[in-house]
Amino acid sequence: MKYIIILFTLSLLTLSSCTDKTDLSQFPLTGEGGVPSLDSVSYVQQEPIWTGYNEPRAILLGREPLVYIADTKNNRIVQLDLSGAEIGSLGIRSPVAIAQDYNYDLLVIGDSILPITNDTISFLYRIKLVPVNGFLSQASLLPLMGSNYATPLTSNKRKFSGVGVFADNGYILTRRGPDNTSSLDPDNALLKVYGVDSVTSVTSLSGFQVTGNGVYSIDMMSAITTFNNELTDFIITRNSEGFGFKVLWFVYDQLKGTYNPKFVPSENVDILSVQIGTPVGITVDNNKNVYVVDNSNDSLYKYSSLGKLKSESFGGPGSGTKQLNFPAGVSFFDKVLYIADTGNNRIVRYKLSTDLN
Secondary structure (H helix, E strand, O other): HHHHHHHHHHHHHHHOOOOOOOOHOOOOOEOOOEOOOOOOOOEEEOOOEEOOOOOEEEEEOOOOOOOEEEHHHHHHEEHHHHHHHHOEEEEEOOEEEEEEEOOOOEEEEEEEEOOOOOOOOOEEEEEEOHOOOOOOOHHOOEEEOOOOOOOOOOOOOOEEEEEEEOOOOOOEEEEEEEHHHHHOOOEEEEEEEEEEOOOEEEEEEEOOOOOOOOOOOOOOEEEEOOOOOOOOOOOOOOEOOOOOOOOEEEEEEEEOOOOOOOOOHHHHOHHHOOOOEOOOEEEEOOOOEEEEEEEOOOOEEEEOOOOEEEOOOOEOOOOOOEOOOOOEEEEEEOOEEEEEEEEHHHEEEEEHHOOOO
16 A cells, blocks of 8 residues: 555656764753753654664655665665655665655765776765656666766765755755865865756855864765755754864855855854764754764754754663664654664654654
8 A cells, every 4th residue: 555655646746855072961861861851851762663774874754755764784775664664675885875856866875886996986876766656676876976076176085975955956965085285176075066867067165164173164074954945055064073063054145145154153052062972964854953963972962943952862872762872864754753873773763752642
């Protein structure tokens, strides 16, 4: 029955996404897994836990809605229904990030091996679902762009770390690399890209600092998220070591044509002042709450749209209730939070206690 629903849904769519280092132990805690209890609201882990994965690095709740998992060490993207039943999968080398455009195409970052040199580079692939009635296992990978793409220089040491999609089906890539000495074309870059069957334009966004730890820094970018039905704004995470602003929300100034941080240090907002460890996954909900998974603190941080750290944040190392082990991916849909709990080889789901009924 679920396959008929998928077919029907996609057919209709064819016709008509600065303080000391802080872990959660500094909050008043209660319950299992180090759950903040500043108020009565907390996340409740849902059963069953989804298992059978090998270091899953990313999870996406699609627009259908269906669930997509980057099952990284099994070299595949897995497609599930909302109950967790597997619909199908598609092979791809070491997938690490997934997004979906407004045509229901998947955009996936995986690895590719170059001939002759045998260098491993990141590659952005497109997967078209509508032509195959929504069945991932019947789709094929369309290579779009390698991380060594000349902009205008080229380097096989560059890597893509995240992808997001804007409402006009343009997409944005976070690129990182070791050589940032060139003022013309440093490895660290935010690339705005257009093109469906092939890349038609690539723009490296300007105004950012390719090194350092300031509020304009794009050094050590680990993930990116855009906002549903919006054209410009985005949030990145940076997994730099030690002190630094690691969750940066950028808004576009239409008059000046520049990107600026939504929050600055003088405002003393939690999203900047609370020092987390190594954030590697990020998503937002329709109220613009921000969810970040931190794989050195084994935690989920939730911030409001005003940058305030919410008491629903939770975490702690382990495999028990509300415990995580090197989590790397996070997504949100219909009041449910989904986390790729990488070190535990599982997907865990959580619902706010106020949403249980």
